[in-house]
Amino acid sequence: MEFTIHKGLKLRILSYKVSQIREIWYMESFIVTPEGKPDTAAEHFSCEIFLVSYVDCSWMAGREAPEDTQYQLVLRQFSVDVPCQDYRTDSFGRQVGCHLKSPNIDFNTTVYALVVGWSNETSVQFLDALFILNDYEILEPPRNIDLNYSSTDLEITWEKPKTHDRSGTHCFIYSININGNITGGIKGNSYRTNKLPLNENVNVSMRAKWDLSNGCSKNRKWSRWSEPHIFEYFSCVIYDISSMKFSWNFGTEVPGDTRFSLILSKKKMKITCQDYQTDYLGRQVGCILRSPNVSFERTVCVDLVGHNNKTLVRSIRGCFKPNDLVILDPPRIHVSYNSTDLEMTWETPKTHSNVSEHCFIYGININEAIIENIKGKSYITSRLHLNEKLQISMRAKWDERCSSNNKWSGWSDRLRIGPNSTHFAQNIFLIVLGIVAAALLFFLRFLCYRFQISKRFFPSIPEPAAKLFDHFEENGLSEQNMMEMERRQEDEDCVSLHIMEIPPMEQYVNTMMARGCS
Known part of the structure; x- marks a missing residue:
């Protein structure tokens, strides 16, 4: 079949009648549409060839197709019909794809595809299509990729992808990925490059597609990337x-x-x-x-x-x-403070010869904040907080004007410092000392109260006069006797002997007389 009919046919019939006078021509037009409910036919039909001989076709159910709609695919070439045996289904269980392994058809000849459908609810329209499978072949990556390293050059050779027929080398275009750098539009079976640093591992992968300019295929898609090939060298x-x-x-x-x-x-x-x-x-x-x-x-x-x-x-x-x-050593750092400013100076890395300071670029790490592409031999920053502790390290690399090596050195040992750290430490010491002293005084006061230590070291002075007056009042002594005893109060040593226990008045007077107290 040379045309599709799923969208309907428009027929024109031309006839004529011969009369005695002249010929009369008649033309009538007819439009024939397929049976079935509109928009129930399969949509977005396509087929692709992969792995040389596998055909994968897919479509979508019609917009008005009921959920119970089922579709079937048949490929027809000349008098050969190839029905699908391996279907894929969607979430409703409808067949929307087909996988054919090595079908008995010519990939370079036109194929007629017919997708018919049916449903218990309504009649379903069919879909047909004409195409050449070779125009939809997805290539495999190139085969037998080989890497050869000579001096600073890398030569890559390969074989053309395997296809269902014997397509020539001129039918393919290649793309090469070397360590993430992709070069496309390559033809032939080899490629050479000298843009390789000595110390860089070479990781190579390739892909292929059809060259449209040679009429070998109409497919514009790239193949997948080949497995990476890693070249081992010194x-x-x-x-x-x-x-x-x-x-x-x-x-x-x-x-x-x-x-x-x-x-x-x-x-x-x-x-x-x-x-x-x-x-x-x-x-x-x-x-x-x-x-x-x-x-x-x-x-x-x-x-x-x-x-x-x-x-x-x-x-x-x-x-x-x-x-x-050359792998550089990190610079040696010197740090100084000026108020809240931090000033850093350093020495250039040691090298095999005297190299100017403009040949180096530096990176500084201050509390995990990295500042790079610093030149010169000093750096000043004021974005610091008082009493903030700092951890500082540096690294270096070559300036591209002096070396093509763009690798950083390792980080230097961390320098741990802090603004006004001496004053801060002194303040902390004084605060701690005051807290300890207050706690010690509180503890001593508690001991004195608990064990009456103050009364043992500082006993109270006796007051016998008040005791005597209270005694006289209790025993009813006269005011004259009290005045007499008041005069005797001056002899404190004599009175203090009887402060704890006061005897009766007569006994007390006799005792005092016996001791010679006047």
Whole structure:
């Protein structure tokens, strides 16, 4: 069939009648619409090919289709009908998709698709469509991706995606993702780049799509990304000003008895590594060159060669400027206060040679608030609170004008300080001392009251005169006798002997006479 009929047909019938005078032409028009309730036919029909030979078709139930509507799909090519056997359903249980595995049809020839439906409530209209499956094929990613590293260049090679037919290499366009940097519009079977830092792990993935300009397909969709391919190669860092540390990893496939030779070369000068590092299997995985006699501003090359009697171990050559691989040490900090202002000064990081201070950029961490891209050798801030305790650290990195290495150094040791911390400590000491003194005085007062300590150390002075007068009044003595006894009161020592117990008057007078008291 060369056309679809689900929207109806418009027929025009042309006829003529021959008379004796002339020919008379007649034309009549007819519009034929499919049976069924309007808007009950399937909608948004589409098909795609994936995994080379799997066909997946989908549609939506008609807007006016009852909930019990069911649909069926048949693909027809020439005299071959391919009914669907694997349906998908929606939340109402209606069939809205179909999966066909390797159908017996030609993907490059027009296919007629018919979706019919039925319901117990009403008649359902049908949907038909014409298309070429090849125009809807979703490609797979490229196959057999291989990475080859030579010097500072990375070469990527691959094979074209597998398709249902033998489409040529010219039918595909590729996109490559290298460490998050995507490059598109690539044709052919290889790609080379030299924009790779020595110490950066290379993570590569690819995808493909049809080239529309060559008429191979009308599908504009990209394939999914391939699995990432990680290239294992060696790296180098420079620490402690002039020590070079190399490391490499060729995977567990390398035999344990493999031995490597690392040679650092510049023009006619060659330096062979003598200090190798090994992993838990005893394989060499690193090397340290201490203070090699090379210029850090000029390019040097490294050759890493593997030796094994059983298998071939690939060799690697890389070239770089040592100055681009230097890991800086954090600066040394000095801090001073001026009222509520904090002033920081520091020394430039130590390097292999005398480097101008404009070659460094700094980051400052004050109580977890990070300030970056600071230049110079000092920094002043006034956004501080009195008595606030501070934790300060710094880090440094190269300015891009002096090195391509943009990695930060580690943070320096934290410097813990606080504005007016001496006065604050003195105030705290005085407050604590006052509280302790008040508590001690309260405790001593409690002891004196509880055990009558004050009366033991400071006894009261006796007052015998008042006792005597009370005694005289009780015994009815005359005023004359009381006056006489008042004169005798002056001898306090004599009277005090009888303060606790006063004897009868006659006995008292005799006793006083016997003791010579007048």
